[in-house]
Amino acid sequence: MPELPEVETVCRGLEKLIIGKKISSIEIRYPKMIKTDLEEFQRELPSQIIESMGRRGKYLLFYLTDKVLISHLRMEGKYFYYPDQGPERKHAHVFFHFEDGGTLVYEDVRKFGTMELLVPDLLDAYFISKKLGPEPSEQDFDLQVFQAALAKSKKPIKSHLLDQTLVAGLGNIYVDEVLWRAQVHPARPSQTLTAEEATAIHDQTIAVLGQAVEKGGSTIRTYTNAFGEDGSMQDFHQVYDKTGQECVRCGTIIEKIQLGGRGTHFCPNCQRRD
DNA sequence: CAGCACACCTGGTTGC
DNA sequence: TGCAACCAGGTGTGCT
Numbered sequence: 528m529p530e531l532p533e534v535e536t537v538c539r540g541l542e543k544l545i546i547g548k549k550i551s552s553i554e555i556r557y558p559k560m561i562k563t564d565l566e567e568f569q570r571e572l573p574s575q576i577i578e579s580m581g582r583r584g585k586y587l588l589f590y591l592t593d594k595v596l597i598s599h600l601r602m603e604g605k606y607f608y609y610p611d612q613g614p615e616r617k618h619a620h621v622f623f624h625f626e627d628g629g630t631l632v633y634e635d636v637r638k639f640g641t642m643e644l645l646v647p648d649l650l651d652a653y654f655i656s657k658k659l660g661p662e663p664s665e666q667d668f669d670l671q672v673f674q675a676a677l678a679k680s681k682k683p684i685k686s687h688l689l690d691q692t693l694v695a696g697l698g699n700i701y702v703d704e705v706l707w708r709a710q711v712h713p714a715r716p717s718q719t720l721t722a723e724e725a726t727a728i729h730d731q732t733i734a735v736l737g738q739a740v741e742k743g744g745s746t747i748r749t750y751t752n753a754f755g756e757d758g759s760m761q762d763f764h765q766v767y768d769k770t771g772q773e774c775v776r777c778g779t780i781i782e783k784i785q786l787g788g789r790g791t792h793f794c795p796n797c798q799r800r801d
Numbered sequence: 802c803a804g805c806a807c808a809c810c811t812g813g814t815t816g817c
Numbered sequence: 818t819g820c821a822a823c824c825a826g827g828t829g830t831g832c833t
Contacts, residue, residue, distance in 0.1 A: 530826055530827090585827080599827080601828070602826065603825085618811085636812070637825090657828095681804080699826055701826085747826065748813090767826090787806095788807085
């Protein structure tokens, strides 16, 4: 599922379902996804209460009684909440059983997702170690800092936006949408961007991710009807998965290329290389 | 240090 | 139809 808007949607959904619940037991069927000490994870979680939910970039945060569970959904991670035991499912990897009989299940077909348990004091250091950039908001995402970083990089702008260091939260869908809106070719070396182009990318990043959060995220390729997949942002995509269709701005046919190993959609007329 | 290919997994789609 | 190759909303590693 997830780029930032989808993770935010899951976060808001879980807030309504599991806040205040006490974990009675934990069941881990795919131990490899627990990246901190497994014994500790199994020992510490039971008896903790879900105090609140949070999000930083694409990381989902469960604030527990005296720990923080950091969950990253990677490509296909999903959470399902059941007021009872829940059904048996092939790709269910972690079960959080609550004292009231409810169950939160983490499912992930590709098993790329990760979970880590930290003391809250180490959360800031954790994100610093990941070199995670600012949240895509007016308050946090500073244009001057962004422009200065771009000026020092030869990386294609799309690859740079995807690496989470300049700004947190963009993934392969929204980065294509942002660059289309900003009218910048995805392969442009970062340092060749003009101040106007950098400003447009900055502003459109905030606008696109903000709009996507409002729409509840995007639901693409109708995967299983996962919790939180009720988004409608896909109806507003202008280039992602629009290969062969006309650009709504100029009528030119949208093209798809490979860039940094990722499928990349753009309008060859609106988004010139130079 | 920067940049890039590749690894991690499974399943759906495409093309011969 | 059968099956191999390729592709998928992400990130960490290890190499040049």
